[in-house]
Amino acid sequence: MELKECINFLLSVSQNKVFKHFSKLLEEYDLTPAQYGVLNCLWSEGELSPKQIGGLMHLEASTVSGILDKMQKAGFIERSVDPENRRNILVATTQKSMAIQRDVEAATDGLNRTVLQDMSDSDKAVLTKLLDTIIQADFV
Amino acid sequence: MELKECINFLLSVSQNKVFKHFSKLLEEYDLTPAQYGVLNCLWSEGELSPKQIGGLMHLEASTVSGILDKMQKAGFIERSVDPENRRNILVATTQKSMAIQRDVEAATDGLNRTVLQDMSDSDKAVLTKLLDTIIQADFV
Numbered sequence: 001m002e003l004k005e006c007i008n009f010l011l012s013v014s015q016n017k018v019f020k021h022f023s024k025l026l027e028e029y030d031l032t033p034a035q036y037g038v039l040n041c042l043w044s045e046g047e048l049s050p051k052q053i054g055g056l057m058h059l060e061a062s063t064v065s066g067i068l069d070k071m072q073k074a075g076f077i078e079r080s081v082d083p084e085n086r087r088n089i090l091v092a093t094t095q096k097s098m099a100i101q102r103d104v105e106a107a108t109d110g111l112n113r114t115v116l117q118d119m120s121d122s123d124k125a126v127l128t129k130l131l132d133t134i135i136q137a138d139f140v
Numbered sequence: 141m142e143l144k145e146c147i148n149f150l151l152s153v154s155q156n157k158v159f160k161h162f163s164k165l166l167e168e169y170d171l172t173p174a175q176y177g178v179l180n181c182l183w184s185e186g187e188l189s190p191k192q193i194g195g196l197m198h199l200e201a202s203t204v205s206g207i208l209d210k211m212q213k214a215g216f217i218e219r220s221v222d223p224e225n226r227r228n229i230l231v232a233t234t235q236k237s238m239a240i241q242r243d244v245e246a247a248t249d250g251l252n253r254t255v256l257q258d259m260s261d262s263d264k265a266v267l268t269k270l271l272d273t274i275i276q277a278d279f280v
Contacts, residue, residue, distance in 0.1 A: 001248055003180045003196065007255045008155075008162045008173050010271040013198045015148075015155040021279055022148045033148050040143045056143065058153045108141055108148075114279050115147045119270065127270045130263055131150040139161055139254050 007134075018115050025107045029100050030074065034059075034067050036104060039076065039097055043105075047090040049082070058135065147274075158255050165247045169240050170214065174199075174207050176244060179216065179237055183245075187230045189222070198275065 003009050022033050031039070034057075041048055041056045048056075054064040068091060071077045076097040082088035093101075116124050143149050162173050171179070174197075181188055181196045188196075194204040208231060211217045216237040222228035233241075256264050 001180075001245065001252070002184065003177055004272065005252070005268060006177075006180070006248055007252050007267075008158050009177060009197075010268060010275070011151065011155040011158050012173070014271045014274040015151040017198075017275065017280075018148050018151050033152070037143055037146075037149060040141075040146070044142065057149075058156075105141065108146055112141070112145070112147050115274055115277065117279075118273050118277055123266075123270055123273075126263075126266055127147075128145060128150060130259065130267045130270075131154045132144065133258050133263075134154040134255055135150070135157065137255065137258055139257075140157075 018111070021114065022108075022111050025111055026104070029104055029107075031076070031100075031104065035071050035076065036108065038064075038067060038071060038091075039093065039101070039104065040108075042077070042091065042093045042097075043101055047092045049088055049090060053091060158251070161254065162248075162251050165251055166244070169244055169247075171216070171240075171244065175211050175216065176248065178204075178207060178211060178231075179233065179241070179244065180248075182217070182231065182233045182237075183241055187232045189228055189230060193231060 019033060022036075026033065026036055037057050038053055041053050045052075045056075050061065050064050050068060053059075053068075054061055057064070059067075068077060068079065072079060075094055078092050078094055080090050080092070082090045112124075116127070119127065159173060162176075166173065166176055177197050178193055181193050185192075185196075190201065190204050190208060193199075193208075194201055197204070199207075208217060208219065212219060215234055218232050218234055220230050220232070222230045256267070259267065
């Protein structure tokens with residue numbers, strides 16, 4: 001097989017390029033792509049447990065925990081005990097992260113426009129569907 | 141934008157899943173996915189300079205240099221001075237890496253089959269083309 005037909009190679013090279021570009025776009029807000037992912041979940045869903053965030057982001061609990069620690073230290077999120085279940089932690093946005101929501105969402109729209117600039121709308125939809133097929137596929 | 145429409149999210153989650161699976165498949169040969177990439181280039185092209193390998197793999201020189209150091213220590217490659225240009229280094233496979241070529245190529249074919257199991261042949265071709273479009277797109 002040629003290297004450029006290997007699915008790991010194709011995903012690694014494209015992901016690395018897009019991740020670097022997105023990281024640069026988010027630098028202005030002192031956010032990383034993973035931290036943006038957390039904020040996106042909270043902006044859509046309101047308060048969430050770390051476990052729910054991990055489920056939405058396809059990340060393991062220990063990874064989520066590390067991301068949340070840094071975000072709390074930087075003032076982007078707050079963690080509190082769930083009053084309805086004291087064994088549960090709830091994560092919420094702060095004034096600081098609400099203040100950047102509109103700009104960060106515009107930056108993310110810009111990322112998609114830049115990365116997918118050479119694709120038709122139907123190509124974009126197909127790419128999204130096929131990447132999601134991999135994400136949902138039955139292998140680990 | 142929903143997180144699952146963000147191209148960085150889609151690529152990161154799918155790449156992470158595929159990379160982990162491929163890493164496990166290659167463990168048997170004491171190879172990493174990046175090291176496989178180097179061997180694939182050498183198996184296809186014969187001797188190459190580190191710069192040529194970086195070009196084929198879309199990696200920076202310092203990254204390639206680190207990968208080659210580990211591969212040389214493990215006996216997978218040899219580096220020699222190019223007799224036609226003594227400022228140039230040539231990288232070549234060894235007996236050890238030639239001995240695993242067939243099995244490693246079979247493992248890589250298996251990776252593509254597993255990851256793309258839920259796609260038609262035309263979907264697979266479209267995915268390959270669209271990921272390559274991102275790799276070739278004019279942004280950094």
